[in-house]
Amino acid sequence: MQKITIAKGDGIGPEIMDATLKILKAAEARVDFEEIEIGEKVYLSGNTSGIGKEAWDSIRSNRVFLKAPITTPQGGGYKSLNVTMRKALGLYANIRPCKSYYPFIATKHPKMDVVIIRENEEDLYAGIEHRQTDEVVQCLKLISRPGCEKIIRYAFEYARLYKRKKVSCFVKDNIMKHTDGLFHQVFKEIAAEYPDIQADSWIIDIAAARLADTPEIFEVVVTPNLYGDVVSDIAAQISGSVGLAGSANIGELCAMFEAIHGSAPDIAGKDMANPSGLLQSAIMMLNHIGQQDVAERIKNAWSCTIEEGIHTADIYKEGESTQLVGTQAFADAVIERLGRKPQHMKVADYEKGVQLQLPKYQRKLASSKVLKGVDVFVDWKGQDANQLAKVLAKLNSDIHLTMITNRGVKVWPNGFEETFCTDHWRCRFEVSNGSPADKGSIPQLLSQALQENIDVIKTENLYEFDGVKGYSLGQGQ
Ligand code: NAD
Numbered sequence: 001m002q003k004i005t006i007a008k009g010d011g012i013g014p015e016i017m018d019a020t021l022k023i024l025k026a027a028e029a030r031v032d033f034e035e036i037e038i039g040e041k042v043y044l045s046g047n048t049s050g051i052g053k054e055a056w057d058s059i060r061s062n063r064v065f066l067k068a069p070i071t072t073p074q075g076g077g078y079k080s081l082n083v084t085m086r087k088a089l090g091l092y093a094n095i096r097p098c099k100s101y102y103p104f105i106a107t108k109h110p111k112m113d114v115v116i117i118r119e120n121e122e123d124l125y126a127g128i129e130h131r132q133t134d135e136v137v138q139c140l141k142l143i144s145r146p147g148c149e150k151i152i153r154y155a156f157e158y159a160r161l162y163k164r165k166k167v168s169c170f171v172k173d174n175i176m177k178h179t180d181g182l183f184h185q186v187f188k189e190i191a192a193e194y195p196d197i198q199a200d201s202w203i204i205d206i207a208a209a210r211l212a213d214t215p216e217i218f219e220v221v222v223t224p225n226l227y228g229d230v231v232s233d234i235a236a237q238i239s240g241s242v243g244l245a246g247s248a249n250i251g252e253l254c255a256m257f258e259a260i261h262g263s264a265p266d267i268a269g270k271d272m273a274n275p276s277g278l279l280q281s282a283i284m285m286l287n288h289i290g291q292q293d294v295a296e297r298i299k300n301a302w303s304c305t306i307e308e309g310i311h312t313a314d315i316y317k318e319g320e321s322t323q324l325v326g327t328q329a330f331a332d333a334v335i336e337r338l339g340r341k342p343q344h345m346k347v348a349d350y351e352k353g354v355q356l357q358l359p360k361y362q363r364k365l366a367s368s369k370v371l372k373g374v375d376v377f378v379d380w381k382g383q384d385a386n387q388l389a390k391v392l393a394k395l396n397s398d399i400h401l402t403m404i405t406n407r408g409v410k411v412w413p414n415g416f417e418e419t420f421c422t423d424h425w426r427c428r429f430e431v432s433n434g435s436p437a438d439k440g441s442i443p444q445l446l447s448q449a450l451q452e453n454i455d456v457i458k459t460e461n462l463y464e465f466d467g468v469k470g471y472s473l474g475q476g477q
Pocket residue numbers: 012068069070071072073082243258259260261262263264265266267272273274275276277314
């Protein structure tokens with residue numbers, strides 16, 4: 001018996017959780033449940049994170065968490081419980097299978113069967129934002145090699161386990177050559193270790209367009225956090241089954257499983273909600289804890305129920321469905337069909353007793369890192385970059401002004417008068433003779449800037465790693 005933590009959540013949460021647990025028990029899942037309270041009540045009791053210490057203790061000791069949706073109260077100050085959990089528990093992989101169940105559930109994409117694997121901890125979601133001038137705010141996009149290796153390896157292992165033939169990488173490395181470039185580079189490295197699985201890479205804009213138009217060309221998609229957030233919602237929506245999709249958030253130590261929909265307060269307490277999303281996530285949970293036999297029995301019974309036309313109100317269609325049922329009756333219908341195999345929908349087919357076992361990240365040998373200069377960011381209310389360059393030319397050390405950009409576009413030397421400039425200037429100082437910069441030259445430069453009344457708002461050091469530039473050129477440089 002494996003003990004798992006459950007939370008019944010808010011709105012329709014308790015109804016769909018009761019239905020799901022009833023099915024798990026009837027299918028003889030080898031699990032015990034420990035219930036915790038999270039969500040609205042906890043938020044409104046004054047805990048702005050929506051989760052208390054006892055709940056954390058339960059999740060951290062059981063390490064597997066089945067979560068019903070919660071209501072985030074309106075108004076400021078309440079933090080997203082999901083983001084907190086993903087980060088605090090190191091749940092680096094978000095897995096969202098998006099499949100259409102045509103002709104039993106209406107969809108424009110009858111052949112769609114794609115799994116979106118989204119990196120869950122990094123990217124613009126690091127939440128590192130600053131306002132630096134009157135006119136400009138910034139958000140730091142952090143992508144790490146361990147973060148890329150973990151999620152991409154996960155995607156290939158997932159594809160192998162679930163017998164999928166292709167993994168597609170979605171990035172925007174034509175623009176973000178270093179951050180998305182690293183994700184793409186690691187994708188190519190890891191793909192080479194899986195010659196049995198096809199690998200292809202897409203630029204996110206056309207990839208999202210193709211996903212919305214011809215989703216059947218994708219099998220497994222792996223992508224950084226923000227793109228994953230967007231494309232996983234597109235994929236779930238167009239599969240025709242937002243109310244039917246489950247998701248898993250997987251970490252090295254803990255895992256959390258939940259439906260993708262919210263707490264649906266408009267239908268709460270009416271026995272109308274479709275419990276399928278939470279049930280699908282419970283099926284993913286059973287696979288994760290090595291109970292593939294139970295997962296398969298439930299999946300087959302659920303498929304029988306759907307293909308026989310026994311539908312809750314959200315998917316019921318006159319003439320196509322055969323019986324309109326409530327939440328609990330739907331669960332009973334699934335239970336009655338345990339042990340049966342579907343006639344039309346694909347029979348669930350998992351490798352038995354296999355769990356994803358990923359190797360621990362191995363840090364590579366440190367590269368040779370050489371300081372080549374510094375980008376000094378300046379708050380300056382002027383408009384003519386030549387004026388700023390004149391002031392900056394007074395700063396004197398072994399690094400010299402080579403370029404000024406405004407919002408990334410080169411404005412000095414040889415800028416265009418058409419370029420619109422804000423009060424946020426990036427001033428690049430580099431060594432002129434190719435040798436390493438002296439570490440002391442940056443503080444020297446900054447103290448001179450102070451004397452000249454230049455409002456420095458931040459600096460970024462410029463390094464070469466094993467002779468390769470670790471920084472981008474200015475646009476137009
Ligand atoms: P929602 O997903 O709760 O509801 C959107 C629509 O879909 C509603 O019409 C609802 O009735 C319907 N719906 C959702 N799930 C259904 C189901 N299982 N069966 C039948 N119909 C279903 O989204 P919302 O209305 O934007 O959000 C409501 C609350 O849920 C908010 O407080 C939001 O913060 C929260 N939320 C929580 C989570 C989570 O806990 N993971 C996710 C999304 C939203």
